[in-house]
Every structure is written in structure tokens, then in C-alpha cells.
Amino acid sequence: MSQRLLLSFKGGRSTKSLPFSSFCCKLYSSRSCNEVLSNGVASRKKEKDFEHLFKSCTKIYILKCLHALLVVSGKAQSIFIGTRLGNLYAHLGDVSLSQKTFCMIENKDAYTWNSMISSYVRNGNFRESLNCLNEMLSTADVKPDFYTFPPALKACGNILDGARIHCWVSKLGLEWDVFVAASLVHMYCRFQSSNVAFKIFKNMPFRDMGCWNAMISGFCQNGNAIEALSLLNEMRLEGIKMDSVTIATVLPICAQLDDIVHGMLIHLYVIKHGLELNVFVSNALINMYARFGELRHAQKVFDDMIVRDLISWNSLIAAYEQNNVPEKALKYFHEMRVNEIQPDLLTIVSLASSTAQTKSFHCCRSVHGFILRRCWIQEDVIVCNAVVDMYAKLGFIHCSRKVFDEMPIKDVISWNSMISGYAQNGLASEAIEIYNMMKKCDDVAPNQGTWVSILPAYAHLGALREGMRTHGHVFRVALNLDIFVGTSLIDLYGKCGRLDDAMSLFYEVPRMSTVPWNAIISCHGIHGNGRVSLKLFNDMLGEGVKPDHVTFLSLLSACSHSGLVDEGKRYFHMMEQEFGIKPVLKHYGCIVDMFARAGRLETAYRFIKSMPLQPDASVWGALLGACRIHGNVELGKLASDNLFEVDPENVGYYVVLSNIYANYGKWEGVKEVRSLARDRGLKKTPGWSSIELNNKIEVFYTANQSHPQCYEIYEELSILTAKMKSLGYTPDYTFVLQDVEDDEKEQILTSHSERLAIAYGILNTPHRSPLRIYKNLRVCGDCHNVTKLISKITEREIIVRDSNRFHHFKDGVCSCGDYW
């Protein structure tokens, strides 16, 4: 029977794996193996005749059957058959069998050695492949040929290995083989030596597509996008057409150079030459369109693909994730699963980020669970970082911290994610704590991402001294003029009240992008220098920098803080009409704030009513805040009613409404709001102020009685109050929100946390030195007046930053001109 099977197998159906596999199974199970061998496999005369049998081996078990037959017949040790078997095992992914088979071969020739080297490389065992090469080179009777070096060059872990192999290549005169030369080019580019690679490339007498592609991709990998494009042009001039590899290489640089026209022209070329069937090309097109935010084009490319691989799915999911369309990203993740495509680590990274965008804690837990079940948390630091980032973006910072603390390995991005997670959730002190922990780790060095995360935390707390020390670090690693780090420094100096330093830094960093402009416009804005902000905006246009939506946020907020209502209106219209930027809720919020601050509460209210978007808490919050300043109970109540609906959990709004009632002595209203907040389980955020002294940040809560210098602080404050009264100060009791007697009201005002911090600063710093205070809530009107007077009495600059803006007190006046 086996004999018949073998004969039928020989008779024409041999190239199909199924008949052959069934043949093998039957053969294996039959007890007459020897008989078959003597009549079938073993009786064949030429080794070459095995070729079609080898071709049929598409599954490991089939190959094992054939191998068994060949071992029995004594043919497996022959160089041709043994090497072929070893190669087949390597192709089918069984490395250990591949290695065993090679080792069985006696008197290996170059073909066997070459096959062994490439088999190791194919399976990622680079060290072993280089050992193999060394052994081959030391074997006297074997001569390496042009098949030997390309895989070995791929295996080089450093440029020294590569240069050593280059020497052998030159010695054997193989340098000008196109495959070898392309591999050399690729190797040198991998180790950032594109100049050496280019020299080899230029000297080649003949170049095939592989060489051109190796050089172009080498330039791309080393960030030399311009050189890559000029080489592409040279290739075109020589009449060589781009192939699918060229296109997959070049598309990413179109995105890098922000050149969508070039990218679309290449897409046309792809269509014209029928290259869209290549999965690499289509994947690169999806990625290119995604970078430009052209999701419809990306989707069309994906839809038209006949064959899709994991990267195609990952690219589409990432396209939606990076362009903030999480629903679609999740939809395609689901579809991918339906199509039984197994996600990989990169899928999960996009998934985690998309889930964070949905703001659904439940979904995030599912993603975390999915990752835990696959044990990826232990295996991959990138996935862990994505989870840390996911929870942080959702505001569940304690979950981030838990994942972070349990990470087996932390890299610099893990630390950066945790620092920026805290900083972005307003927890600047915690961000600094993590940064300090990071500094103690020897195996991790801060990078650009670290500085852009930690500097805003210092800026937030007004921790100028620590910020300046970090500026020193940044300077030493030559990142001070990096556009993002430089901008963070501008922001730091600006927010710490050092506008002159911010300006000098601003003129040092590259100013081609909006980023530093936005920062400096905003810095002047929060200091009440609205006119300077407007001038900077015009300078920006003059230098040919196109403003973005953040520029207008900074600008409108500057107008709002300086009472420049007409200018604000003008720029708001200009934004859409001249620059085509559609205002989002934050822009509307600025305009409401601008009208309301200026006392035009009715206009602000009418503006809200005319908005095409549903107003959110920030819009109503702006109106409410101004109602408190301008004392409009009726509109304040209306704004609060809306706020209690859109953001019922934010205790701040209840406090402001109760303040408005209290100012007018409407104690019934106060009682009502307080009980409403209590019923909803909300507690007032305690007010606190901080001051940085001797590299330590000292925090004072309102009416703090437990500070070691408590007695001196209150003593100092009472001396100051007496001096202020002699200058005509009378306490403004409208800022006392409790229904108590006047002397108690004065006591309450005196114990406001910013005053405690100021007194502490006066007691512990040299005469006339400036004081920098940060307050977590808004500074009250009475404290504002008091700080002005203290600045005069003590001849000190006092810079107070509160949750709303900046107050720079000097010689009894505030930079905001009492307009805030």
C-alpha cells in the first residue's frame, strides 16, 4: 500500500502538501518502512531528485517524516541533503532541529556554513551566527563567498564587529557584489555612519534596487530626510523606477517633512504602477495619512487592501488613536479580534491610549486586565508605560502609581510618564518627589521628556530656585535651546514672575514654531501685560509664524486679564475669519471671562446664550467668578444653577455662590448652598499657600496654629497690621464669609494662609529680598490690599500666584492695576 502511495505521489500530485502529508502519515504508521525505503526513497539515484519532495514540506511534521526516512537510508548526513534539511527547519521556525541537523554534517562546505549563519540570523541568534562565522573563517579548507557576509553583517551588534567583517570582505574582493555592498551600506547606517555608507555606495560600479533602497533608508533612519529625497531624485534622473521598498521607505519622511503633496504624488505613483497590492506600501500609506490627520484617506487605503497583516490593523488603530477618535480605534480593535488577528504589544499601546481618551475607567480596567492575563506587564516596559499613562490621563493617578511601583524594570519613559502624570493632574509636589527618586537611580538619566515634565511642576509651585537648578542641568546637557525644554523654561521664569529672564530666553530659542510664542504671550497675559501680548502676537505674524488655537487662547486670556475687551472681540473674529481656526469651548470661555471681568455681566450672559456649542463648566465658571467680583447675586445664582448641573461634584462653585450671598449678608442663601454641598457629600477644599525657602517648600493652611514659628508669625502680622492702619488701611469685611462680630472678622482675615506665608518669609529671609508665594485658591480682595501695603512697608517685591493669575506687588502697587 505504501508503495502505491509513493508511486501515486510521484505521479504528478507531488507539489501539493496535502497528498504528501497524508502519504507521510500513512508511511509513518505502516510497519513496512524499510521495505518502502528500499523500493522508494532509497532507490533514487540523484540527490537533486529530492527537490520536489523538499518543496512539499510546508509543515514541520511532514519534514520530520522525510527526515526520518533519510536518516534510515543514510542520506541525511550528506552535505546537500543535510544542509537542505537544516535550511528547511530554519524556514519552518524550528531552530534547534535546524542546528542539530547542521551539526550532524561532516566535512561542512561553504554552502553549509552559509546556511548555518543565515539560520541563526533568521531566528535572531546574532551572537551565535557571528561565532559561526569566526569558526568558518578559521577553517582552512572553506572559502567564504558572497553568500556568507550579508547575514553576518545583519548580525553585527556594534560598528567594530561590522568593520572587522568589512575587512574580510575587502580581503576577499567581495566589496562590489551588490548584495554584500547593500549589506555594508545598511550596517554602517545602522550605526549612524551614513557618511561611510555613502562612500561605499558612491564607489559602486553597479547598483541594483537593493543598494539604492539601502542608502535611501539609511539616510531616513539617521534623520537625513533631505539627503534621502535628493538621492531619490538622483535615482529618478538615472531612469530607475521606485519599487515597493523605496516607497515604503520614503513615505515616512514625507510625514516627517510635513510634505503631504509629495506623499500624495507618491500615492498616485503607487496606483499607476499597481503597487497598492504590496502590504508594506499600503501600511506605509496608512501611516503617512494618519500623520497628516487625513483619516478618510487612511481608511480608504485600508478598505482597498486585499491582504492585511497585523501592522495594517495596528496602523489603522493608531491612526484613529493619534487623531483623537477613540471610538473608531476601539471599533477596529474589536473587528481585528473578530478576524482572529492576534494583537501584539503595539496594538495594546494604541488601545491603552484610546481607552484613556474615552475617559471610561471601566474600559481602562478591561485593558489592564487584558494585559495582565497575557503577562505583558512583566515582559514589556513599553506596555507598562502605556498603562501608567492611561490611568494618569484618566485622572486615576493612584492606579498609575500602583502599576509604576510594581514595574519590574523602569526606563526613563516610565519615570517621565509618572512625573508628567502627577504634574498634569495638578500634583506638582508629588511630581517633584518622583523626580527626586529618579535622580537617586544610577541606571536612568533624565532626558528631554523629563525636563518638559518637571519644569512645569516647578513653575506650578513657583519653585524658582529648584527650577533654576534644573535650568543648570539642562544647560549642561545642551538642551536649554531645545524648543520644548526652552519653552518650559520660559514658562517657568514667566510664572515665577521673572518676565525679563523669560523674554531673554525667548529670544534665544528657535522661534519658527508657535510653541515658544504661545508661552511668552501667555506669560505676559497672566501678568496683566495685555498690550505686550498683543505686540508679541503681531511680531509673530511678522516673522511668518502661523498662529494656532493655543496662540488664540493665550491671546484672548491676555485680553481678558487686562480688560482689553474691544481687542479681544477683534481677535476672536480674526481667529476664524482670517486664520480659519474654529473656536472651541475654551475660546468661548475666555470671551465670557473677558466680558464678565470687565463688569459687562449681561453681555457675557447673552454671549453664552448665543454660543453654538453647549457651554461647559469653564464657561459658566467664568461668569460665576465675575459675579462674585462685581456682586451680582441674580446672575451668580443662574450661573451656579447651570454649574451644579454640568459639574455637580466641584465644590469650588458652591463656595463662590455662598461667598456672593455672604457679601450681601444673605445668610439664608449661604445656609442653603452649604447644606446643598453637604447633602452631596462635598467638602470645601482647604486653602493653603506655599513659599520656597532654603530649597524647602513650606506650606501654610488657613489659620495654621501648629507651625514651630507660629507665635512669631502672628506677632509679625499684628505689627504689620498696626503699621498698615497708620497708612489708612481698614479691613474689608466683605471678604469674611462667616456671620460673626467685627473683631472676629479681622482675626479671620489675618489668618488667611497667604499672609502666614508672607510673614514667615519676612521673618526668615534677608531684608528687602523678594518673596514668592503660591496660593491654591484665589487671593481675596483684602489680602490683595494688605500685600500691596506690606510690599511698601517692608520694601520688598512680593509675587503671589494664585489659581487664577499673577500678582506682582512692588512699592505699594500691584502689576495688575487692581484689575483681576
Next chain:
DNA sequence: TTAGGGTTAG
């Protein structure tokens, strides 16, 4: 018969 050059990331 063994070989080179390509697409996705926190």
C-alpha cells in the same frame, strides 16, 4: 542552495 534593501510605539 545559502544572501541585501521596507511599514507601526509608550
